[in-house]
Amino acid sequence: MEAFLSNYEAIIDGFSWTVRLTLISALFSFILGIILTAMRVSPVPLLRGMATVYVEGIRNTPLTLVLLFCGLGLNSGLGLSFAESVEWNVYWLAVLGLSAYTACFVSEALRSGINTIPFGQIEAARSLGLTFLQNMRMIVLPQALRSVVGPLGSVLIALIKNTTVASVAGLGVQEASREMKLMFDQGVVPVIPTFIGFAIGFLILCLPTGYLFGWLSKRLAVAR
Amino acid sequence: MSVLGQKQPTRLFDAPGPKARARQRVYSALATFLAIGVAAFVYLGFNDTWDEVAAAPGQLFSADIWRIDEAGQWSAEKWNPFLDPEIWSDMVLPGMMNTLHAALVAAVLAIVFGIVFGVGRLSDHWWIRALCGAVVEFFRSIPLLILIFFTLAAPLAANQLLGIPFGTFQVDPLTAVIVGLTLYNGSVLAEVFRAGINAVPKGQAEAAYSLGMNKTQVMGFILIPQAVTSMMPAIVAQLVVLLKDSALGYIVAFPELLRGFSLIGTRFNNVIPAAIVCATIYIIINISLSRLAMWLERRNAQRGKPTPAAATAPGGPDAGPGDTAAAAEAEPPESGEPVKRRH
Numbered sequence: 001m002e003a004f005l006s007n008y009e010a011i012i013d014g015f016s017w018t019v020r021l022t023l024i025s026a027l028f029s030f031i032l033g034i035i036l037t038a039m040r041v042s043p044v045p046l047l048r049g050m051a052t053v054y055v056e057g058i059r060n061t062p063l064t065l066v067l068l069f070c071g072l073g074l075n076s077g078l079g080l081s082f083a084e085s086v087e088w089n090v091y092w093l094a095v096l097g098l099s100a101y102t103a104c105f106v107s108e109a110l111r112s113g114i115n116t117i118p119f120g121q122i123e124a125a126r127s128l129g130l131t132f133l134q135n136m137r138m139i140v141l142p143q144a145l146r147s148v149v150g151p152l153g154s155v156l157i158a159l160i161k162n163t164t165v166a167s168v169a170g171l172g173v174q175e176a177s178r179e180m181k182l183m184f185d186q187g188v189v190p191v192i193p194t195f196i197g198f199a200i201g202f203l204i205l206c207l208p209t210g211y212l213f214g215w216l217s218k219r220l221a222v223a224r
Numbered sequence: 225m226s227v228l229g230q231k232q233p234t235r236l237f238d239a240p241g242p243k244a245r246a247r248q249r250v251y252s253a254l255a256t257f258l259a260i261g262v263a264a265f266v267y268l269g270f271n272d273t274w275d276e277v278a279a280a281p282g283q284l285f286s287a288d289i290w291r292i293d294e295a296g297q298w299s300a301e302k303w304n305p306f307l308d309p310e311i312w313s314d315m316v317l318p319g320m321m322n323t324l325h326a327a328l329v330a331a332v333l334a335i336v337f338g339i340v341f342g343v344g345r346l347s348d349h350w351w352i353r354a355l356c357g358a359v360v361e362f363f364r365s366i367p368l369l370i371l372i373f374f375t376l377a378a379p380l381a382a383n384q385l386l387g388i389p390f391g392t393f394q395v396d397p398l399t400a401v402i403v404g405l406t407l408y409n410g411s412v413l414a415e416v417f418r419a420g421i422n423a424v425p426k427g428q429a430e431a432a433y434s435l436g437m438n439k440t441q442v443m444g445f446i447l448i449p450q451a452v453t454s455m456m457p458a459i460v461a462q463l464v465v466l467l468k469d470s471a472l473g474y475i476v477a478f479p480e481l482l483r484g485f486s487l488i489g490t491r492f493n494n495v496i497p498a499a500i501v502c503a504t505i506y507i508i509i510n511i512s513l514s515r516l517a518m519w520l521e522r523r524n525a526q527r528g529k530p531t532p533a534a535a536t537a538p539g540g541p542d543a544g545p546g547d548t549a550a551a552a553e554a555e556p557p558e559s560g561e562p563v564k565r566r567h
Contacts, residue, residue, distance in 0.1 A: 043237040043244070046252040050259065060464075060510035061503045062471030065482055069503075072495045077297065078269035114236075122236055132237050140236070161367040168369070168475040177370045184377040191381035195374045199366045206365040 005197075007183065014179035015201050021094060021163040021175060022205075026156055028099035033106025034141070040111055043132055051107070059104040063097075063162055067169035070097035087174070094166035094173045102159050109151040113144035146220040153213025157206050176201060270496050271296035302494035306501055311488065319484030320505070326398060326480065327467045330405035334466065335459070337406055338413025343443060345418050356414070363411040368469055372404040372476055397478035401470060409466045416458045420451030454524060460517035464510050471506070481505065 039051035058066065070093045074080040082092035117140060125139045167178035180198045183189045240248060268274040271293045276283055283289050292298045305311045344356030363371070374381075378395050382388040424447050432442045452459070474482040482502060489498035 041236050043240060044248045044251045046255055057507060060507040062468045062506060064471040064474050065503055069499050073499060077496055164367040164369040177367060180370055181373050190384050191377045198370055202366045
């Protein structure tokens, strides 16, 4: 274990990038997910269609391909770049890919949350003369958000684990799994303690998140 | 029914009157405009003519800009490889076979793993419960990719740990992908099976015990068959995830579908067409599998056996990290919606 721990700087660095990727992507995917959900339930058929095509399309594409496209298509092909340094440029491209992908799952969770709201409430809101957007903002989304805290926690945990793909799919973002691969390839560290160490690192990130969201979902559940 | 069979949430808004219809037309026009803008940017970008527009926006209206550029990604030359049967028979179809092979083997193994550990978590002996619980939680919480990397490094580990010399055995990428997919999806399926078994009405097991069956018989003849039937949509949905995750094989140079397309992309310098065709193939396969899951769910519902959603309710005793059983969470059982798929 000492040989593994002597690399602690690289490990901490790797996990700090994992956390940065997760938090920023979670924020963007949440915002995009809400917009997509609003579009998917909106009265305008065209918006509904566009959101459905987006969600069904991206959701059924492997994340590896999405991130490859961000690297090869958006960066090399379209010349899209976010930052001067390569390190940050690939970081933002990975955030873009992860957010675009995760937003689909956020949107699916939210849409199922909307299904849990008794339609009487929505009809009551409409009969009071609330417009669609007022209805969404004041009646539907607050309740839907509370009822999908649990599933959103699962989406977040999946996102934490998915950040590992960003290091390898055409982008080469630095993060924990890449550090592990590098250590294996150099052959200098004992493999099993290294693997267990990184696994514990991910357990530390994932387990508390799961319990936090489980606790939150119980606390925030709408009493009916 | 709108695009792709989404149920229309008609009760969220009134049937539009003339004013609302006019407003909707405005929104539709705005959305179309925006979509056309994005599409034009993408088209010109991959056509290698966007730089000229960016330099002089006035050129946007000249036909030269819009003509398909020979060097760009839309030129016929870059799409022709996909009309060549040899490309399909030499690169795409073998890749697809490899993807399906890995996915099929991993699916069978994951289901076995899932049943063993799902039932194990319901064991009467606390140490079996604890052991199975630890295994399931562990493999559910760590990324698939580091499992695959670890499997690939197994010869190195054997060397360091047991002194087995290098070259005694090797782990090929196919094995690594299958092992990773099995452990991860198997532990997710274990939770699905556990939820399904818990959702079978108590009376069933009691009746079987009163007929004189022992615990193994009750599990094997009464509980598991019913759990599998009622959880079928969730199981199929997880198999879609498995199939999609097999694309991670790309990273460890397993010659699967995505790898085949990236080779085509490099050989013909047509990355974008290759990515588009590849994505389309994946989308078609996965949407058909999801349709199968939906059909199974509807069939179950008709037989008066809705997918047990309550068993996996949020915050329930099962709610753990990476909850796939959460698939059915927040989904009212009567909604008739498909079980949501995880990543």
